[in-house]
Amino acid sequence: MPVLPNIKDLTLEELEREITALGMPKFRAAQVIDWMQRKGANSFADMTNVPGEVRERLAGKFSPGGVTVLDKKNSRKQETVKFLLELQDGQVVESVLMKYHYGYTACLSTQVGCRMGCRLCASGLEGLTRNLTPGELIDQIWAIQKASGRRISRIVLMGSGEPLDNYEATVKFIELVTASYGLNISQRHVTLSTCGIVPRIYELMHLRLAITLAVSLHAPNNALRNQLVPINKVYPLEKLLPACGDYAEYTGRRVSFEYALLGGVNDTLTHARELAGILRGIHCHINLIPANPVPERGISRSTTGDVHAFKAVLEKKGYRVTVRREMGLDIDAACGQLRRRFAAGEKTVTR
Numbered sequence: 001m002p003v004l005p006n007i008k009d010l011t012l013e014e015l016e017r018e019i020t021a022l023g024m025p026k027f028r029a030a031q032v033i034d035w036m037q038r039k040g041a042n043s044f045a046d047m048t049n050v051p052g053e054v055r056e057r058l059a060g061k062f063s064p065g066g067v068t069v070l071d072k073k074n075s076r077k078q079e080t081v082k083f084l085l086e087l088q089d090g091q092v093v094e095s096v097l098m099k100y101h102y103g104y105t106a107c108l109s110t111q112v113g114c115r116m117g118c119r120l121c122a123s124g125l126e127g128l129t130r131n132l133t134p135g136e137l138i139d140q141i142w143a144i145q146k147a148s149g150r151r152i153s154r155i156v157l158m159g160s161g162e163p164l165d166n167y168e169a170t171v172k173f174i175e176l177v178t179a180s181y182g183l184n185i186s187q188r189h190v191t192l193s194t195c196g197i198v199p200r201i202y203e204l205m206h207l208r209l210a211i212t213l214a215v216s217l218h219a220p221n222n223a224l225r226n227q228l229v230p231i232n233k234v235y236p237l238e239k240l241l242p243a244c245g246d247y248a249e250y251t252g253r254r255v256s257f258e259y260a261l262l263g264g265v266n267d268t269l270t271h272a273r274e275l276a277g278i279l280r281g282i283h284c285h286i287n288l289i290p291a292n293p294v295p296e297r298g299i300s301r302s303t304t305g306d307v308h309a310f311k312a313v314l315e316k317k318g319y320r321v322t323v324r325r326e327m328g329l330d331i332d333a334a335c336g337q338l339r340r341r342f343a344a345g346e347k348t349v350t351r
């Protein structure tokens, strides 16, 4: 049976239109959205202050949404929990809960799979299955909050999928998650990570959102980036970097460059100097990520010494650099790995 549209996909305005079209008073929309977005209800029956007739009519047209936690893996190292979530049509995605000193962050998936085929990433190994809807991103947050008892205050779109390849849903999700009638998360607490789809970066720029744009660079020249991030053949560095500079200038928001350090591939001092050269003049921050090994991709991580030497070169050139904390190698931390093991029928252990 086809799944009805998720009611959590709708903004307040859209829900008001739906509700009046069904012949019901407009004010019911605010009540319904409060249950769905702010309280995370996954059943119309939960809406106790909404008349039965309204609930029945909505149930005929919409699904209340919701995802099922299939598995949950706690990292032994820090408070990082990886969730394997089943969507209403049976597709499976991963989301991660991370604890930082400033609160809890959820790392969400924007697509089932990905069609970008980056060499370091397990998400794209089988290509794209489908886009997620805005409501399915909201559902991921609620599943994590309910399963962990933690309140999420920051969002990073760094799970499986390329957010700018699912542009409309991603932008609508940002509208919903930051809405005062919803989870009311500040735009400043949302980070969108992209492999670099240049026309979409410009489209996003014109929305002038206060979110952080993170760009997955991973290489300081086209020859290497073509191998690691194939979209570079379409939008090479001479297009991508000016777009990042324009984005930072237009929005007044510093761009964050993600650079995964892959042992023996992109982590020499020469690479670091080259990187410092190409980013000159861009208002940015550099985030170094010790790569999570993906055996299927032949990816291994740089040594701690190489990571620190790389960082030191960039800092000496005046860049602000952080090394992203390791996400728990014991929980198949690289994006898409837990899902792949699940799909392959490997037994996962809930700790």
Ligand SMILES: C[S@@+](CC[C@H](N)C(=O)[O-])C[C@H]1O[C@@H](n2cnc3c(N)ncnc32)[C@H](O)[C@@H]1O
Residues within 6 Å of the ligand: 118, 120, 121, 122, 123, 157, 158, 159, 160, 161, 162, 163, 193, 194, 195, 214, 215, 216, 258, 260, 289, 290, 291, 292, 293, 294, 299, 334, 335
């Ligand atoms: C999975 S992607 C999702 C967001 C978006 N598609 C992108 O590429 O930025 C999030 C980040 O994880 C990085 N990543 C993927 N596989 C990795 C690995 N094995 N080790 C470290 N980082 C990895 C990506 O390159 C990207 O910077």
Ligand code: SF4
Residues within 6 Å of the ligand: 114, 115, 116, 117, 118, 121, 122, 123, 124, 159, 160, 161, 162, 194, 195, 216
């Ligand atoms: S790194 Fe991002 S864009 Fe590349 S395959 Fe993975 S999810 Fe897709």
